[in-house]
Amino acid sequence: MTNKQPRTSLSKSLFLKGLQCPKALYLHKYNPELRDEIPASLEAVFQLGTEVGEYAQKLFPGGTVIPYGELSIQEQIKKTEDEIKKGKKTIYEASFSYDDVFVKVDILHKGRHEWEIHEVKSSASVKDVHIDDTALQYYVLSGTGLPVSNAFLVHLNGEYVKNGDIEPRKLFVMKDITDDVKEKTDFIRSNINSLKTMLTGDMPEADIGEHCATPYGCDFKGYCWRHIPEDSIFSVTGKFSKRFDLYRQGVVHMKDIPQKFLSGRQRIQVNGTLKKKDFVNPVAVKEFLDSLWYPLYFLDFETILPAIPLFDGTRPYQQIPFQYSLHYLENETDELKHTEYLANPMTDFRKELLEKLLGGIPDNACVLVYNSSFEIQVLKYLAEQFPGFKEKIETIIDNVADLAIPFRRMDLYRWQMNGSHSLKIVLPALVPELSYEGLEIREGSIAMDAYAAMCRTKDKSELDKIRKALLEYCKMDTIAMVRIVEKMREVI
Ligand code: SF4
Known part of the structure; x- marks a missing residue:
């Protein structure tokens, strides 16, 4: 919104923010400097939304875009009016304002008689908040006098499998939510009024809660949340349904949580944090280590999850491995060796990756991974895509051991882990001389984004830089497993 808008004016995102928590809307309007920094992983989500939105425009080709950044709000509204007057049948990002609420419609399409709202979401299902979002658009458009016959939620079809050129009508599900949206008209009107009134007063009192x-x-x-200490009830790991009930009764610090509310693992965490005390179950740790054998291979994949399927045989959001790191020990006294793969951008790398991987892991190897459900899911996907390699892949799956298990069970627990069994937390707690600090890429979601950046860039030095960062990151995941196993042996 521009400065010319009234103080109480709303946009679609501000309205939804206000529905979630009026205080969030107030702070956004008057104290934006108090906002948290946007994590890089969230920026990737925004990027994803834009990509899906633009792809959905293929459902109604030939429309006119009302650009967001280049025009003022008044200009966007005026341009939308002009396009409608000119008889344009499809307008992307069509802009309207009514009752001091500004909305942009992803796709506005003229049906047989009247206009249709098509709200595009990058998710694979409809959520309640999507109905509120579209209901607001319906309210505004109807308020301006534009006849709207239907409102649709356009979302990705999770069952769609790419086979040749993508067919937008099959990739997307267009769900008619007209009745749900119309039913919400009073709800939308009264909330607009109450949020506007709220914005003319002082900041509303709102304590933290599930709504955050x-x-x-x-x-x-x-x-x-600045009054919440580090060692609080909210830092206790795992399911804890009474968390906010206890908070409202004044239980904030871990030390005040009644023991009866804690599970065995939560007690280990709370005692560990409060007394700076570690916990070891040497029998369980030994049992785990005894279950491993040589040759011992440490495997980690990095994957992409494209919303729009990239390759034939894949669905929206299918995990596709583009990189792996493999450290290995042929026997107890052998020196540690390493091999790795990182796909070249913009190629169908799947078969090459699979052939290299299968050539690198002998049938009799114990394959140690961290969080086996992920690696097994990736291997199963590869078996499904390349049935000729199914038997060999299934042998690997049968030989998978999961290093996360002893940490999930807290068989070996350092109080610095703070209830987490994530590799990124376990590593520095157990092997302080090794950590992800200083690496350019430190999370799987950033690695995913980095691969996408590799596909976009034309700059060779930029490409080399990203390649190096990705190789370092994935290698760190497997060397971390090697060092953790060494430490476990020392402990017992
Ligand atoms: S109370 Fe929660 S939801 Fe409301 S502004 Fe604060 S953090 Fe946001």
Whole structure:
């Protein structure tokens, strides 16, 4: 919104923010400097939304785009009016304002008689918040006098399998939500009024609660949660349904949580944090180590999850491995060796990756991974795509051992792990001389994004830089497993 808009004016995102928590809307309007920094992983989500939105435009080709950044709000509205007057049948990002609420419609399409709203989402299902979002658009468009016959939620079809050119009508599901949207008209009107009134007063009182994370993570947590100490009830890992009930009764610090509310693992965490005490179950750790054998291979994949399927035989959001790292020991006294693969951008690398991987792992190897469900899912996907290699892949799956298990069970626990069994937390707690600090890429989601950046760039030095960072990151995941196993042996 421009400065010319009234103080109480709303946009679609502001309205939804206000529905989630009026205080979040207030802070966004008047104290935006208090917002948390946007994590890089979230920026990737925004990027994904744009990509899906633009792809959905193929459902109604030949439309006119009302650009967001280049025009002021008034200009966007005016241009939309002009396009409608000119008889344009499809307008992308069509812009309207009514009741001081500004909305942009992803795809506005003239049906047989009247206009249709098509709200595009990158998810594979309809959520309640999507109905509110579209209901607001319906309210605004109807308010301007534009006849709207239907409202559709356009989302990805999770069952769609690419086979040749993508067919947008099959890739997307167009769900008619007209009745749901119309039913919400009073709800939308009264909430617009109450949010506007709220914005003319002082900041509303709102304590933290479940609403800080639902339906979206709020970006003012750093501000509102500043009274919550590090060792709080919210740092206790695992399911804990009474968390906010206890908080409302004044239980904030871990030390005040009644023991009866804690599971065995949660007690290990809480005692560990409060007394800076570690925990070891040497029998269980030994049992785990005894279950491993040589040759011992440490495997880690990096994957992409393209919303729009890249390759034939894949669905939206299918995990596709583009990189792996493999450290290995042929026997107990052998020196550690390493091999790796990183796909070249913009190629169908799947078969090459698979052949290299299968050539690198002998049938009798114990394949150690961290969080086996992920690696097994990736291997099963490869078996499905390349049935000729199914038997060999299934042998690998049969030989998979999961290094996360002893940490998930807390058989070996350092108080610095703070209840987490994530590799990124376990490693520095157990092997302090080794950590992800200083690496350019430190998370799987960033690696995913880095591969996408590799595909976009034309700059050779930029490409080499990303390649190097990806190789370092994935290699760190497997060397971390090697060092953790060594440490476990030392401990017992
Ligand atoms: S952090 Fe929670 S209480 Fe604070 S503004 Fe956001 S949703 Fe509201």
